[in-house]
Amino acid sequence: MRNFLKVLTVSLMLVPTLWSQDKSEAAKPSADLRFSVDLLDKNIDPCNDFYAYACSKWLVKNPIPADRSSWGRFNELQQRGEYIVRDILEKASVNQPGRSANQQKIGDYYASCMDESAIEKAGTKPLERDFQSIAALRSKADLAQEIVRLHGEGADALFGFDSGSDFKNASQIIAQVDQGGLGLPDRDYYFKDDEKSVELRKKYVAHVARMFTLLGDDEGKAAAEAKVVMEIETSLAKGALDQTSRRDPQKIYHKLTDKELAALSPVFNWTTYFEGVGAPRFDSLNVIEPDFIKNMQEVIGAHSLDDWKTYLRWHAVHGNVQMLPAAFVNENFDFFGKTLTGAKELRPRWKRCVSFTNGDLGELVGQIYVEQTFGAEGKERTLAMVGALEKALGQDIKDSPWMGADTKTQALVKLQAITNRIGYTDKWRDYSALQIVRGDALGNLQRANHNDLQYRLKKIGTRLDKREWPYPPMTVNATYDPTQNNITFPAGILQPPFYDNQADDALNFGGIGAVIGHELTHGFDDQGSQFDADGNLRDWWTADDKKQFEARTGCIRDQYANFVAVDDLKLNGKLTLGENLADLGGLWLAWEAWLDKAAAAHLDMSATEDSYTPEQRFWIAYAQQWCTQTRPERLRTQAQTDPHAPDEYRTNTVLQDLPEFAKSFSCRKTAAMVNPNPCRVW
Numbered sequence: 001m002r003n004f005l006k007v008l009t010v011s012l013m014l015v016p017t018l019w020s021q022d023k024s025e026a027a028k029p030s031a032d033l034r035f036s037v038d039l040l041d042k043n044i045d046p047c048n049d050f051y052a053y054a055c056s057k058w059l060v061k062n063p064i065p066a067d068r069s070s071w072g073r074f075n076e077l078q079q080r081g082e083y084i085v086r087d088i089l090e091k092a093s094v095n096q097p098g099r100s101a102n103q104q105k106i107g108d109y110y111a112s113c114m115d116e117s118a119i120e121k122a123g124t125k126p127l128e129r130d131f132q133s134i135a136a137l138r139s140k141a142d143l144a145q146e147i148v149r150l151h152g153e154g155a156d157a158l159f160g161f162d163s164g165s166d167f168k169n170a171s172q173i174i175a176q177v178d179q180g181g182l183g184l185p186d187r188d189y190y191f192k193d194d195e196k197s198v199e200l201r202k203k204y205v206a207h208v209a210r211m212f213t214l215l216g217d218d219e220g221k222a223a224a225e226a227k228v229v230m231e232i233e234t235s236l237a238k239g240a241l242d243q244t245s246r247r248d249p250q251k252i253y254h255k256l257t258d259k260e261l262a263a264l265s266p267v268f269n270w271t272t273y274f275e276g277v278g279a280p281r282f283d284s285l286n287v288i289e290p291d292f293i294k295n296m297q298e299v300i301g302a303h304s305l306d307d308w309k310t311y312l313r314w315h316a317v318h319g320n321v322q323m324l325p326a327a328f329v330n331e332n333f334d335f336f337g338k339t340l341t342g343a344k345e346l347r348p349r350w351k352r353c354v355s356f357t358n359g360d361l362g363e364l365v366g367q368i369y370v371e372q373t374f375g376a377e378g379k380e381r382t383l384a385m386v387g388a389l390e391k392a393l394g395q396d397i398k399d400s401p402w403m404g405a406d407t408k409t410q411a412l413v414k415l416q417a418i419t420n421r422i423g424y425t426d427k428w429r430d431y432s433a434l435q436i437v438r439g440d441a442l443g444n445l446q447r448a449n450h451n452d453l454q455y456r457l458k459k460i461g462t463r464l465d466k467r468e469w470p471y472p473p474m475t476v477n478a479t480y481d482p483t484q485n486n487i488t489f490p491a492g493i494l495q496p497p498f499y500d501n502q503a504d505d506a507l508n509f510g511g512i513g514a515v516i517g518h519e520l521t522h523g524f525d526d527q528g529s530q531f532d533a534d535g536n537l538r539d540w541w542t543a544d545d546k547k548q549f550e551a552r553t554g555c556i557r558d559q560y561a562n563f564v565a566v567d568d569l570k571l572n573g574k575l576t577l578g579e580n581l582a583d584l585g586g587l588w589l590a591w592e593a594w595l596d597k598a599a600a601a602h603l604d605m606s607a608t609e610d611s612y613t614p615e616q617r618f619w620i621a622y623a624q625q626w627c628t629q630t631r632p633e634r635l636r637t638q639a640q641t642d643p644h645a646p647d648e649y650r651t652n653t654v655l656q657d658l659p660e661f662a663k664s665f666s667c668r669k670t671a672a673m674v675n676p677n678p679c680r681v682w
């Protein structure tokens with residue numbers, strides 16, 4: 001399944017990918033996700049460790065389920081959504097006359113996914129066409145047509161091809177060629193020489209070999225094939241950029257003509273590829289990482305046609321694994337679940353099928369989901385909070401002690417131009433060309449991927465349509481897109497513990513308010529600040545102000561770079577900078593906006609509820625949405641690939657940098673929750 005986020009979109013948390021998308025089979029959620037002071041551990045000094053104070057009782061009561069690599073309040077909410085979606089899908093899957101075309105699609109997709117006996121019976125037969133086609137390749141010149149086939153099925157082979165905004169002319173959608181074709185989570189995994197990384201590569205090769213034996217190859221042959229896969233992927237990875245560099249828009253924008261692209265790697269038949277994959281004609285595109293394509297030329301030349309056939313066969317099976325028989329699924333989980341994330345058990349079938357249906361037919365499911373769950377009040381109140389936070393950010397920019405008048409003017413223009421998308425899209429996606437066949441799970445997956453690729457490639461050469469959303473409305477997340485200069489809050493996150501219709505402003509500003517602030521701040525983080533009001537990559541800063549900005553963001557970078565993620569592994573201060581900046585700025589904006597509103601309403605700040613003042617309840621609401629525990633394997637992967645810091649830091653470090661927090665709890669200056677030299681940008 002494809003990662004549906006665009007190259008630059010930044011989110012509140014890591015959007016699950018296949019290997020981390022584990023959901024638990026804990027009892028059907030009856031737990032109230034609303035704010036409760038009963039979760040507080042009053043034996044802990046809030047000035048010493050606020051995260052423990054706010055979360056430790058919850059953490060004790062909520063051990064990580066066996067099929068999860070982490071478990072937090074986010075996940076509780078996600079799980080609630082899964083049960084709602086399951087009900088929707090089970091109803092739609094009853095094969096009776098009168099189902100609408102949309103019900104037929106989601107119902108039959110889900111039913112086919114759940115039909116394990118049909119999947120076992122089909123075995124690897126559905127992949128036979130792929131294997132025959134790979135075996136029939138006569139020369140490396142035929143590689144392009146085979147990559148067309150694999151990309152059409154959703155497999156990630158050799159490189160990536162997509163559409164996206166032109167960074168320097170953001171309302172225009174252009175073609176994008178990107179690095180790809182690697183099985184491990186990041187290019188650095190192929191080269192790091194610490195003990196854990198070496199061990200991990202061994203396990204990966206063993207996994208690839210076992211997948212080949214499952215395809216029927218004998219052990220000797222499978223081991224040799226796995227070695228070839230590892231060699232090709234390692235040599236491809238040499239040309240690839242690491243995750244930290246990929247956050248820098250300057251490093252991932254290279255507008256070339258189609259001829260210039262072809263000259264980087266002439267051995268690959270680009271014309272055959274672009275025509276075959278169904279892209280509209282274009283004469284220029286963003287080659288995100290030219291060195292990768294240049295290196296591809298060498299890698300294609302350096303390996304025999306037989307080696308390439310092995311590599312393609314691996315990606316065909318890897319890319320389709322979720323709808324293959326249990327032996328394949330279990331083997332895949334063993335490496336991508338157990339080894340990389342520490343999960344102990346595979347998720348139950350229905351949860352996997354809910355998530356695959358959401359991934360492949362998300363907007364069909366989403367239409368029914370919002371009809372059932374989303375009220376107008378949530379949208380109105382959230383919009384009002386967005387307005388209040390935007391006002392606070394505007395005031396902050398005007399009052400900034402380090403920013404000059406010219407840059408301030410530009411920043412305010414950008415802030416004014418930010419648009420908000422709340423709840424769900426105004427333009428549901430049309431899936432009418434997609435055929436879903438009951439009983440053909442793998443075919444459905446491939447056709448859905450093909451349809452999705454066509455949907456995205458059709459946009460090449462068109463104007464950006466901001467009504468289209470990058471993910472379905474039941475998603476528990478929120479995003480800022482620097483090329484669109486907009487923030488998106490799906491219906492899925494506008495629920496407790498983030499947003500509660502019945503709660504007062506202190507709780508909602510500490511909850512969803514901080515999330516809104518987080519996304520707004522992304523427009524002005526180390527990455528977002530490089531884009532202007534129209535979403536174009538354009539430097540609107542004076543050189544002096546940029547220097548001031550970098551000194552301040554440097555404080556945050558160094559602060560987090562000192563934190564241990566797990567064992568000997570520290571956080572990457574640069575990789576996590578944008579998110580850490582957004583966390584700090586976001587909570588500060590929510591606080592200011594709330595104080596403003598409270599003052600206007602003459603809120604009595606000394607009146608307590610459950611013996612907590614409104615200020616204290618604001619901070620508690622913030623901390624409690626982050627209560628999470630994570631397995632060490634997942635922490636290790638996260639520290640190397642995820643721009644978000646672990647949740648404990650997202651709570652305590654941010655609060656330590658805000659003296660207003662310490663004041664609310666009357667913390668002494670020497671307390672652990674007080675940073676004597678707090679970082680501050682916005």
Ligand SMILES: [Zn+2]
Nearest residue numbers: 010011012582
């Ligand atoms: Zn974020």
